[in-house]
Amino acid sequence: xxxxxxxxxxxxxxxxxxxxxxxxxxxxxxxxxxxxxxxxxxxxxxxxxxxxxxxxxxxxxxxxxxxxxxxxxxxxxxxxxxxxxxxxxxxxxxxxxxxxxxxxxxxxxxxxxxxxxxxxxxxxxxxxxxxxxxxxxxxxxxxxxxxxxxxxxxxxxxxxxxxxxxxxxxxxxxxx
Amino acid sequence: xxxxxxxxxxxxxxxxxxxxxxxxxxxxxxxxxxxxxxxxxxxxxxxxxxxxxxxxxxxxxxxxxxxxxxxxxxxxxxxxxxxxxxxxxxxxxxxxxxxxxxxxxxxxxxxxxxxxxxxxxxxxxxxxxxxxxxxxxxxxxxxxxxxxxxxxxxxxxxxxxxxxxxxxxxxxxxxxxxxxxxxxxxxxxxxxxxxxxxxxxxxxxxxxxxxxxxxxxxxxxxxxxxxxxxxxxxxxxxxxxxxxxxxxxxxxxxxxxxxxxxxxxxxxxxxxxxxxxxxxxxxxxxxxxxxxxxxxxxxxxxxxxxxxxxxxxxxxxxxxxxxxxxxxxxxxxxxxxxxxxxxxxxxxxxxxxxxxxxxxxxxxxxxxxxxxxxxxxxxxxxxxxxxxxxxxxxxxxxxxxxxxxxxxxxxxxxxxxxxxxxxxxxxxxxxxxxxxxxxxxxxxxxxxxxxxxxxxxxxxxxxxxxxxxxxxxxxxxxxxxxxxxxxxxxxxxxxxxxxx
Numbered sequence: 001x002x003x004x005x006x007x008x009x010x011x012x013x014x015x016x017x018x019x020x021x022x023x024x025x026x027x028x029x030x031x032x033x034x035x036x037x038x039x040x041x042x043x044x045x046x047x048x049x050x051x052x053x054x055x056x057x058x059x060x061x062x063x064x065x066x067x068x069x070x071x072x073x074x075x076x077x078x079x080x081x082x083x084x085x086x087x088x089x090x091x092x093x094x095x096x097x098x099x100x101x102x103x104x105x106x107x108x109x110x111x112x113x114x115x116x117x118x119x120x121x122x123x124x125x126x127x128x129x130x131x132x133x134x135x136x137x138x139x140x141x142x143x144x145x146x147x148x149x150x151x152x153x154x155x156x157x158x159x160x161x162x163x164x165x166x167x168x169x170x171x172x173x174x175x176x
Numbered sequence: 177x178x179x180x181x182x183x184x185x186x187x188x189x190x191x192x193x194x195x196x197x198x199x200x201x202x203x204x205x206x207x208x209x210x211x212x213x214x215x216x217x218x219x220x221x222x223x224x225x226x227x228x229x230x231x232x233x234x235x236x237x238x239x240x241x242x243x244x245x246x247x248x249x250x251x252x253x254x255x256x257x258x259x260x261x262x263x264x265x266x267x268x269x270x271x272x273x274x275x276x277x278x279x280x281x282x283x284x285x286x287x288x289x290x291x292x293x294x295x296x297x298x299x300x301x302x303x304x305x306x307x308x309x310x311x312x313x314x315x316x317x318x319x320x321x322x323x324x325x326x327x328x329x330x331x332x333x334x335x336x337x338x339x340x341x342x343x344x345x346x347x348x349x350x351x352x353x354x355x356x357x358x359x360x361x362x363x364x365x366x367x368x369x370x371x372x373x374x375x376x377x378x379x380x381x382x383x384x385x386x387x388x389x390x391x392x393x394x395x396x397x398x399x400x401x402x403x404x405x406x407x408x409x410x411x412x413x414x415x416x417x418x419x420x421x422x423x424x425x426x427x428x429x430x431x432x433x434x435x436x437x438x439x440x441x442x443x444x445x446x447x448x449x450x451x452x453x454x455x456x457x458x459x460x461x462x463x464x465x466x467x468x469x470x471x472x473x474x475x476x477x478x479x480x481x482x483x484x485x486x487x488x489x490x491x492x493x494x495x496x497x498x499x500x501x502x503x504x505x506x507x508x509x510x511x512x513x514x515x516x517x518x519x520x521x522x523x524x525x526x527x528x529x530x531x532x533x534x535x536x537x538x539x540x541x542x543x544x545x546x547x548x549x550x551x552x553x554x555x556x557x558x559x560x561x562x563x564x565x566x567x568x569x570x571x572x573x574x575x576x577x578x579x580x581x582x583x584x585x586x587x588x589x590x591x592x593x594x595x596x597x598x599x600x601x602x603x604x605x606x607x608x609x610x611x612x613x614x615x616x617x618x619x620x621x622x623x624x625x626x627x628x629x630x631x632x633x634x635x636x637x638x639x640x641x642x643x644x645x646x647x648x649x650x651x652x653x654x655x656x657x658x659x660x661x662x663x664x665x666x667x668x669x670x671x672x673x674x675x676x
Contacts, residue, residue: 042352099401130567
């Protein structure tokens with residue numbers, strides 16, 4: 001099933017790329033291949049892969065489900081190698097999806113608040129849900145976040161000269 | 177002789193105080209990053225790249241720092257494999273099979289020291305290989321025209337997809353996605369903006385570092401969350417800390433064989449440390465597992481993958497330096513770093529900037545020695561870092577990633593894009609799409625398109641130039657072999673297994 005969804009996405013991506021690139025033409029052309037050819041070639045590849053996944057995906061559904069796979073890059077199926085890799089990286093329990101979503105949202109919000117709130121506060125705010133997601137406590141997240149925020153700020157901004165936004169704490173951290 | 181001269185000059189560069197210090201810092205950070213489960217060499221290099229940039233390090237110093245981090249990661253990955261049964265990075269998966277049982281039997285110290293020694297030999301053999309072969313290859317590659325380069329890049333993709341395991345199609349898809357990402361932005365030939373959606377932030381393309389950190393660090397963190405890795409707990413009783421003569425002799429040939437094998441695999445563009453270590457392990461198992469000790473704590477089972485993954489990491493510098501085609505995901509990232517310094521790796525680098533190339537090669541020898549010194553006596557100290565809980569570690573990784581991304585352009589857009597790419601990367605990994613070909617595609621995309629267009633300009637659009645020279649024909653044949661042989665071999669192996 002997953003392969004067929006992926007196949008559909010590929011087909012759509014190919015179509016979108018082809019549609020978007022139809023207007024890419026150089027005003028004056030000095031060369032036989034313009035800016036449109038390469039994207040169109042890639043769109044064709046996406047379309048082919050998509051079609052292939054749709055066709056084989058259907059066949060695979062009919063067959064018994066494929067063996068679970070290791071999540072790290074798979075080594076060659078040398079004797080013992082594949083099994084070993086699967087043994088070390090066990091199949092995923094599905095109930096962690098809430099934590100994954102929480103973490104993903106935290107990263108996006110972190111990006112949005114990085115400048116307005118400043119590095120220190122934004123980092124603290126990001127650390128709380130991420131800490132919770134990884135099994136920490138609220139207090140741990142808050143203290144850890146503040147520690148990371150201030151520590152990394154002083155390390156990067158003051159010591160290493162990588163300028164970071166100070167945001168609402170600019171009065172404290174020397175605003176810029 | 178000439179080579180030795182250059183190497184001597186290289187040592188002059190590598191032993192300059194700043195460079196030596198950067199190599200030491202890189203080796204230290206690399207070992208730590210490699211050791212921490214979930215962070216691999218790609219993340220390590222990606223995290224330090226903007227820092228090197230922000231500190232305004234000169235190109236050769238930055239490259240030495242990043243290289244030391246890369247090699248250090250391959251050294252560090254084994255520590256958590258052995259002590260925790262959780263590989264620190266993908267190259268160390270195979271090390272856990274025998275390393276962890278050794279540790280549980282009270283021989284953690286032996287496993288750690290013999291694997292450090294194996295890593296050192298592997299790295300050094302491969303670095304010597306670079307000295308021997310890179311100049312030759314670079315000289316040969318000077319004959320490459322655009323058509324040859326295009327064929328070479330296709331060969332690189334064929335390698336990475338053919339060796340990627342059971343689903344080459346998904347590796348092809350990953351590569352195509354990377355290529356597609358690279359087309360975003362201004363087309364330098366025609367001045368046409370492609371796939372920018374009129375967004376100013378996208379007009380000069382997607383920042384390399386955003387792609388790398390988003391797809392690797394952020395998505396890795398999400399994957400980590402989903403997989404609660406099995407660990408039998410950190411092993412604290414280390415036992416005897418150094419291997420004895422018997423163990424040294426026992427692993428001698430294993431280490432030499434695995435180093436050479438790892439080097440060869442590393443030189444192939446695209447095939448990385450994971451494949452090298454898996455192959456080395458299975459070769460040794462086939463040759464030496466007479467009493468069935470492999471998998472139960474055999475010292476050879478620890479040395480083989482470690483020698484191989486370090487050798488392959490070093491070997492993967494050859495295609496990057498001589499051909500401008502990275503040999504691994506990490507060297508792809510390093511190529512991106514070089515691009516930030518306006519340096520294009522390739523055969524001309526050897527003639528135009530010998531001090532950079534040879535300084536780098538010499539620094540690899542230096543880093544190896546530093547790493548051996550860091551890794552045998554200090555390993556207990558490092559192991560204590562494994563006690564830092566994930567709930568504190570992960571926010572730290574995210575914060576440093578954000579600093580790295582922000583330091584390049586100081587825009588929130590890049591941070592948001594990093595988050596989005598992280599989520600997309602997570603979804604792609606869930607769908608079984610490998611990330612290494614994607615990053616290779618992203619790095620090579622522009623070069624590949626330019627070379628294709630340049631080649632076709634020469635013949636005014638006639639496609640035959642793409643297979644018009646012996647070199648191109650050879651490369652196409654090699655690419656076809658890379659695509660066809662692994663599946664055929666797998667099929668043969670399966671049939672063999674069914675008959676047995």
